[in-house]
Amino acid sequence: MKYVILITLVGLSLPALANTSSDNVFQWFIGVADRIDNFFEYAPSFIERMYSYIIRYSIKLKLAMMVESMQFAYGVAKELLNDLSVYQFIDAAFASLDPDIKNTIAAYGIGSAAMRVIEAMTTRFVMDFMGV
Secondary structure (H helix, E strand, O other): OHHHHHHHHHHHHHHHHHHHHHHHHHHHHHHHHHHHHHHHHHHHHHHHHHHHHHHHHHHHHHHHHHHHHHHHHHHHHHHHHHHOOHHHHHHHHHHOOOHHHHHHHHHHOHHHHHHHHHHHHHHHHHHHHHOO
């Protein structure tokens, strides 16, 4: 009779122990399966977002480099125009005009506009020389 009671108690207690321990193991397997599922679900979108970020920052870097190279080319063009005395030549050409025409040109800013156009053309020449 003692053995029957012992077997009954052990038999009834084992499923309870097995349920708690197997439940933890079962939950662990479910967690692993969920992580694997999340990986295959979100990996393509992660790769797409990563590639998008790389392209975005590459474009931003390229634009920044283009602006810096343009500023550098503008500085070189101004020095080139100074070395070739283009500013003095244009000032002398405007100074030789009639006073009425010279005042009109100065009032409308045509002289400074002509200088900006010449600087822009020289900057474009420098940028072509640089390969930009």
